[in-house]
Structures are given as structure tokens and as C-alpha cells.
Amino acid sequence: MPSTSFPVPSKFPLGPPAAVCGSGETLGPSAPAGGTMKSAEEEHYSYVTSGVGSGLPLSSAHPSLPAPCHDLQTSAPGVSSAGYGAALDGGPSSYFLSSGGVRPNGAPALESPRIEITSYLGLHHGNGQFFHDADAEDVLPSSKRSPSTATLNLPSLEAYRDPSCLSPASSLSSRSCNSEASSYESSFSYPYASPQTSPWQSPCVSPKTTDPEEGFPRGLGACGLLGSPRHSPSTSPRTSVTEESWLGARTSRPSSPCNKRKYGLNGRQLSCSPHPSPTPSPQGSPRVSVTDDTWLGNTTQYTSSAIVAAINALSTDGSLDLGDGVPVKARKTALDHSPSVALKVEPAGEDLGATPPTSDFPPEEFPSFQHIRKGAFCDQYLSVPQHLYPWARPRSPTSYTSPSLPALDWQLPSHSGPYELRIEVQPKSHHRAHYETEGSRGAVKALAGGHPSVQLHGYMESEPLTLQLFIGTADDRLLRPHAFYQVHRITGKTVSTTSHEAILSNTKVLEIPLLPENNMRAIIDCAGILKLRNSDIELRKGETDIGRKNTRVRLVFRVHVPQPNGRMLSLQVASNPIECSQRSAQELPLVEKQSAASGPVLGGKRMVLSGHNFLQGSKVIFVEKAPDGHHIWEMEAKIDGALCKPNSLVVEIPPFRNQRITSPVQVSFYVCNGKRKRSQYQLFTYLPANGNALFLT
DNA sequence: CGAGGAAAATAT
DNA sequence: ATATTTTCCTCG
Numbered sequence: 001m002p003s004t005s006f007p008v009p010s011k012f013p014l015g016p017p018a019a020v021c022g023s024g025e026t027l028g029p030s031a032p033a034g035g036t037m038k039s040a041e042e043e044h045y046s047y048v049t050s051g052v053g054s055g056l057p058l059s060s061a062h063p064s065l066p067a068p069c070h071d072l073q074t075s076a077p078g079v080s081s082a083g084y085g086a087a088l089d090g091g092p093s094s095y096f097l098s099s100g101g102v103r104p105n106g107a108p109a110l111e112s113p114r115i116e117i118t119s120y121l122g123l124h125h126g127n128g129q130f131f132h133d134a135d136a137e138d139v140l141p142s143s144k145r146s147p148s149t150a151t152l153n154l155p156s157l158e159a160y161r162d163p164s165c166l167s168p169a170s171s172l173s174s175r176s177c178n179s180e181a182s183s184y185e186s187s188f189s190y191p192y193a194s195p196q197t198s199p200w201q202s203p204c205v206s207p208k209t210t211d212p213e214e215g216f217p218r219g220l221g222a223c224g225l226l227g228s229p230r231h232s233p234s235t236s237p238r239t240s241v242t243e244e245s246w247l248g249a250r251t252s253r254p255s256s257p258c259n260k261r262k263y264g265l266n267g268r269q270l271s272c273s274p275h276p277s278p279t280p281s282p283q284g285s286p287r288v289s290v291t292d293d294t295w296l297g298n299t300t301q302y303t304s305s306a307i308v309a310a311i312n313a314l315s316t317d318g319s320l321d322l323g324d325g326v327p328v329k330a331r332k333t334a335l336d337h338s339p340s341v342a343l344k345v346e347p348a349g350e351d352l353g354a355t356p357p358t359s360d361f362p363p364e365e366f367p368s369f370q371h372i373r374k375g376a377f378c379d380q381y382l383s384v385p386q387h388l389y390p391w392a393r394p395r396s397p398t399s400y401t402s403p404s405l406p407a408l409d410w411q412l413p414s415h416s417g418p419y420e421l422r423i424e425v426q427p428k429s430h431h432r433a434h435y436e437t438e439g440s441r442g443a444v445k446a447l448a449g450g451h452p453s454v455q456l457h458g459y460m461e462s463e464p465l466t467l468q469l470f471i472g473t474a475d476d477r478l479l480r481p482h483a484f485y486q487v488h489r490i491t492g493k494t495v496s497t498t499s500h501e502a503i504l505s506n507t508k509v510l511e512i513p514l515l516p517e518n519n520m521r522a523i524i525d526c527a528g529i530l531k532l533r534n535s536d537i538e539l540r541k542g543e544t545d546i547g548r549k550n551t552r553v554r555l556v557f558r559v560h561v562p563q564p565n566g567r568m569l570s571l572q573v574a575s576n577p578i579e580c581s582q583r584s585a586q587e588l589p590l591v592e593k594q595s596a597a598s599g600p601v602l603g604g605k606r607m608v609l610s611g612h613n614f615l616q617g618s619k620v621i622f623v624e625k626a627p628d629g630h631h632i633w634e635m636e637a638k639i640d641g642a643l644c645k646p647n648s649l650v651v652e653i654p655p656f657r658n659q660r661i662t663s664p665v666q667v668s669f670y671v672c673n674g675k676r677k678r679s680q681y682q683l684f685t686y687l688p689a690n691g692n693a694l695f696l697t
Numbered sequence: 698c699g700a701g702g703a704a705a706a707t708a709t
Numbered sequence: 710a711t712a713t714t715t716t717c718c719t720c721g
Contacts, residue, residue: 432700437716442699492698534714535707548708548713582701584713 405560405570408470408507409480412558412572418458421559421571424521427452433485433531433553433580440528443490444555444578452575454557455521456514467522467559468502469510471529474552474577481507483537484547485580487555488528499526506540514559529553529580551581588682589620589671592648597661597689602633604655605686606640609669610648620651622669623681633657637669661688 406412414421427444434441446452454467471485486508489501500511510527514520534547555575560568592610597603609620623634637651665688668681 434699435715439698439700441701494698531715551713581714582703 405568408504408509408556409478411478412570414571414573415458416569416571419561419569419571420457421557421573422455422457423452423555423557423573423575424455425450425453426576427524427555427578429576430579430583431529432582433529434488435531435533440488440490443495443525443528451523451525452527452555453521453523454573455519456559456561456571457520459514459516459520459561462516463562464516465514465520465559465561467512467514467557469499469512469524469527469558470504470507470556472554472556472574474554475550479554479556479572479574481505481556482553483540483543483545484532484534484550485553486530486532488530490526490528495526497523497526524555527555529578531580552577552579554578588679589649589669590682591669591684594684594687597687601655601689602657602659602661602665602686603635603653604689606650606652607637608648608650609671618649618671620649620669620671622653622667624665624667624686625681661686663688 425446425448428447431444432441444452456465456467459465469487471482471487472479473482483506487510488508489499489510491499497512502509502511508530512522512524512526514522532547537543537547538545554577556572557574558570558572560570563569589609591607593608595606597605618639620637620639621634622637624632626632633656635653635656637653640650640652665686666683667686668683670681671679
């Protein structure tokens with residue numbers, strides 16, 4: 001017999017008036033994860049569906065794309081590459097080229113042999129421009145966690161955040177309410193349409209540039225990404241040079257973000273800047289120049305310079321203000337994304353800026369630059385201070401252009417004309433992501449046991465295309481790259497799908513060939529999910545999102561279909577949400593079934609509890625509480641281990657009361673492990689022995 | 698490697 | 710005091 005205690009045996013109130021009957025109901029209300037998820041999912045769908053394409057030509061992606069193409073040689077025939085290249089060339093390509101050329105590093109990189117096979121290397125090479133790599137590396141360390149060296153001052157950091165948040169962000173904040181700032185950005189993109197990359201850029205740029213830190217963070221972010229991949233894989237992340245720094249750091253978690261950052265910086269030279277700028281005014285001073293140079297420098301110097309100029313202009317004005325407030329935060333995301341590459345590409349935009357194609361962007365096609373109008377977007381979506389605008393706009397001076405491919409946070413349609421990008425097999429709703437400190441936890445799987453699959457319908461050409469995959473947000477109304485998760489490329493005998501990694505701004509993108517011979521269908525068995533430490537990401541300068549409880553993601557697939565007119569039609573589709581955290585022991589358990597009572601007394605019931613991760617040594621405590629909250633009785637249930645199934649537990653409440661039960665009683669229970677309460681009280685209706693319900697749904 | 702559990706560390 | 714996150718450990 002389980003121990004039973006009856007603190008107060010008195011009466012058996014029927015229970016709260018509105019007693020929830022049945023576990024089922026209970027679930028509804030409480031249902032933590034599950035319920036939430038679902039709803040979320042639904043939402044997503046709707047969003048997705050509705051999503052209009054907007055084109056943002058940022059670039060971040062581009063760079064990578066092109067490169068990849070080259071690289072692709074290996075895996076994918078030139079097609080893809082051709083496609084990209086063509087596209088690029090067509091319009092913006094020049095930009096690309098230029099950018100590439102510009103970059104000191106870039107060129108070499110490209111030329112040099114790329115062996116992409118290694119995801120890591122491959123990426124870099126592929127991207128060609130990825131100076132990121134380097135950066136990334138540097139960054140990585142930071143991401144990892146630098147111990148606390150003293151690098152940053154918290155204050156500064158905070159300052160950064162706050163400021164940004166405040167002004168521009170404020171609007172964001174609202175959004176943030178929802179959840180994150182990033183959405184903000186996204187929204188931008190939408191309306192924005194402006195010609196250049198604008199929304200971002202301006203914000204982004206300025207912010208970034210502004211703060212050295214930003215640079216860092218971003219960098220870090222990128223690095224992080226890279227790094228993770230690199231290291232990634234799992235086991236030990238730290239190998240690279242950079243690592244050292246962080247390794248050391250790593251040992252202890254950086255309690256303060258600041259420190260972390262520094263490290264990140266360390267990785268690079270960047271580190272230096274962080275401090276200074278931050279402290280004084282985060283954004284303000286240091287801003288642009290510093291960051292850009294160091295950071296962007298490698299890659300895109302070209303662009304960066306332009307950007308910088310632009311930024312400066314902007315900043316100048318209100319740089320301080322902006323810097324502090326607006327840009328950073330608001331944009332943070334944007335910035336992040338765009339950082340190096342993106343910025344460059346976009347160029348055209350600004351000029352165009354004025355002209356906004358507008359609303360209708362052809363969702364799919366992004367000629368090269370579509371831009372959203374800032375204004376519109378702002379107005380509609382955010383209530384951002386107008387002045388901000390101005391700033392943003394200013395950046396236009398530069399015009400980079402090329403918008404080649406839409407930025408990752410651009411919302412794109414899943415179908416257009418004859419084409420439709422569709423997820424044929426959805427991933428399971430739960431996939432525990434792995435940390436850099438862990439080994440891979442494998443590829444995302446499908447519910448049925450296989451793997452998710454995606455197919456492009458309506459494509460009749462013989463040229464292979466490249467399917468892009470990245471980890472996107474699940475909760476936001478707008479789909480955008482998830483700041484705390486990155487796709488992780490999985491290779492091995494069990495993986496049949498070839499893939500190539502690329503990094504756009506701070507987002508790792510897996511490029512998978514879509515072959516005509518396979519009906520443009522790809523089985524995604526090469527995609528795992530890497531979790532980045534919240535503390536590392538939140539440090540990033542522009543990052544406004546918070547990682548806590550932000551554990552759901554979506555797999556986002558994109559394909560760019562070359563059009564006869566030289567344009568590129570970009571389609572995107574996102575999967576159902578995927579919960580990436582370890583199943584919580586606190587998940588609320590539910591009464592799946594309850595036997596008829598053994599007699600007309602309270603107790604004597606056997607029940608099947610489910611939906612909880614019953615840990616070893618778990619105890620289930622049943623309790624009936626009076627309206628005033630006091631426990632009328634409570635007792636530990638007897639656990640029938642023999643009947644346990646995964647995630648379910650059979651328990652028994654032994655008969656303990658003579659009093660006859662004639663009507664349903666509201667009883668609740670909770671699970672505890674040792675002395676710790678592992679779950680909240682879950683209400684269910686304890687049915688009378690003569691009740692008709694043997695089973696609760 | 699790939700999971701699944703948990704303890705340790707943090708954040709609220 | 711809890712709720713979550715991140716690091717460790719163990720098992721096949």
C-alpha cells in the first residue's frame with residue numbers, strides 16, 4: 001500500500017463549481033506544451049499560407065548561393081550554380097561579382113578549390129565570400145562561451161539592448177510581446193519592399209556598424225553558426241584556433257554576456273572594439289566604422305565601405321540616437337542577417353527604394369530587388385518612430401544592389417504559377433536538438449519513422465535546382481531564421497541525401513540538390529538541429545529575441561527557380577512546428593483512463609496517466625482540495641511499474657475511505673521526484689463507482 | 698553515433 | 710522556490 005495520509009478527511013466537496021470534468025478537459029486548459037504547440041502550428045500555417053512574398057534581396061543568401069554553385073560541381077551539376085549565376089549575372093550579378101571581386105578574400109576563396117565536402121570548409125568555400133568563415137571562427141569561440149573574461153561590461157550590453165529596444169524597438173517591443181524582436185524585422189521586410197535592402201540595411205547597418213559589439217555579436221552569431229558546424233558536430237567544438245579562447249572560457253559559462261562577447265571578439269580582432277563602444281554608448285560611437293572594417297572587412301569590404309558611408313551618414317544624424325535606440329535593436333535581426341554579405345548585395349535597393357514595387361511583389365519573383373517601402377511597412381506593422389525612417393532611408397546612398405535572392409526573413413509564397421514547393425512528409429513534432437557540447441542527436445525524422453520530404457511541383461526543366469533548408473521560427477507570425485537554432489548537417493552511411501552547407505549572414509543553410517530524375521523531390525535525412533546557448537545569442541548586439549522558452553522551430557525550405565525573363569522565382573514553405581527541447585519532466589500528466597472504483601468508496605481506483613515523462617523514482621500524489629485551497633486529503637499513489645509504458649504510468653489509489661461516493665469529485669494529482677514536485681496539480685474528475693465512465697478520454 | 702535520462706547550472 | 714537550460718553520463 002502506498003502511504004496514505006489524510007490530513008483532513010472531512011467532507012468531500014463536489015469540487016469546484018466549474019469542475020472540469022474529465023481529464024480531457026483538463027488537458028485543454030492546461031495543456032502546456034501540447035496544446036500550445038498545436039495552436040501554434042495552426043497559426044503558422046495560416047501565416048505561411050497567407051504570407052505574401054516580398055522580396056528582399058538581401059543578400060546574405062546570395063553570396064552563398066553563388067559560391068555553392070561552384071562548389072556544387074561536385075555534388076550538383078552546375079545547374080544550380082548556373083542558375084544562380086545566371087540570375088545574378090542578369091541583374092545584380094554584377095554586384096555579386098563585384099562583391100566577390102571586391103573581397104580580398106573572396107576571390108581567392110572561390111578560386112581555391114573548394115572541397116565542400118566537409119561541411120565546414122565547404123561552406124566557406126562555397127560561399128566564397130565567407131569571410132565569415134574566419135569571422136565565424138572567431139565568433140564561434142564567443143559563442144561557445146567565453147568565460148568571463150572581462151570583456152564586456154554588462155552595463156554596456158544592457159544599454160545596447162535597451163536603447164535599441166526603446167526606440168525602434170519599442171515597436172518591436174510590442175512585437176516582442178509576442179515574442180521577439182525579430183518578427184519586427186520580418187515585418188519590415190514585408191512592407192518594406194523598398195528597393196534596397198533596406199529595411200534592414202538601414203537599420204541593420206547602422207546598428208551594426210554602430211556598435212562594434214554588434215559586429216561582434218553578429219559575427220559571433222555567424223561564427224557561432226559556423227563554429228557549431230565546425231565543431232559541431234558535436235563533439236568537441238573547440239578545436240579551432242579560436243576555440244582556444246573560448247575553450248578556456250568555456251569552462252565556466254559566461255555568466256555575463258559581456259564576457260562572452262569579448263571572447264567572441266577575441267576570436268577575432270573585433271573584440272577590441274566591443275568594449276569601448278559599448279560602454280559609452282553602445283551604438284553610438286564605435287559604430288560603423290569599427291565593425292565594418294573588422295568584421296565585414298574581409299568579406300565585403302566593398303560593400304561595407306559603402307555601407308559604412310551610408311551608415312555614417314545616418315548615424316551622424318542621429319546616429320547616437322539611433323544607434324542606441326533604434327537601429328540596433330530594431331534591426332538587430334536584420335543586421336544580423338545581413339551582416340556581411342547581405343548588405344553588399346542589396347545595393348540596388350536604395351535607389352529604388354523610393355519606388356516600391358510594392359505590395360504586390362510578385363511574390364515569387366524577385367527581380368532583383370524588390371523592396372518594401374519602409375514607410376508602409378513601418379506604419380502598418382510597427383509603430384516605429386518615423387524619424388527612424390529617415391535614418392534608414394539615408395542609407396540609400398550606397399546602393400548596393402543586387403538583390404539577388406530574397407533575404408531569409410523575407411516571406412515567400414509556397415507556390416506560384418505552375419510551381420509549388422510542398423512538404424510531402426512532415427517532420428515529427430518533437431526533435432531534441434543537440435548542443436555544441438553534445439554529439440549529434442541525429443536527423444529530424446518523420447512521424448512514420450522515415451524522414452521529411454519536400455518536392456517542387458510544376459517544374460519541367462531538366463536542370464537540377466538547389467533546395468535550401470534552414471531553421472526558422474515557429475511562433476512568430478513571421479517566419480524568419482531562428483536565432484537560437486541552426487540546421488546541422490548530418491552525414492554518414494545512414495544519410496542518403498547529399499547536402500552542402502552555406503551560411504547566410506548568421507544562418508546556416510543546408511543546400512540539397514533537387515533533381516529532375518527524382519521528380520524534384522528530396523528526402524531530408526541529413527538535417528539535424530543544433531541549439532545555441534541562449535546566453536551567447538542574446539549577447540549579439542542586435543538580437544532582441546530571448547531564447548528562454550523559445551524552443552520551437554520549423555524547417556524552412558526554399559527553392560529559387562530561374563525564369564525565362566532572367567528573374568528568379570523564389571518559393572518557400574515551412575514545416576509544422578517542431579519542439580526542440582528535451583521533454584520536460586514538468587509536462588503536465590493527464591489521466592488517460594481510470595477504472596471504475598472498486599467499491600462505493602473513495603479510492604480503489606487504478607488509473608493510467610500519460611503525457612508525462614515519468615522519471616525514475618517519480619511519485620504520484622493525489623489530492624483533493626477544498627475551495628479555499630486546503631487539502632482535504634492527499635495520498636501517494638501506488639505505482640504499478642509492471643504496467644508502465646513509455647510516457648505513461650499506471651497508478652492505483654487504494655481504497656481509503658468508507659464514505660460513499662455518489663457524484664463526481666474533482667481530484668488533482670501531481671508528480672514528484674523525491675521531495676521535488678515535478679508537475680503542477682492536474683485536475684481530473686474522480687468518477688463514482690457506479691459511474692458509467694471507465695475511461696476518460 | 699544516437700538516444701534518453703538526469704544532474705548541474707541558470708534564469709525568473 | 711521553480712522553471713528551464715545546458716552539461717554529463719549511460720546504454721545499445
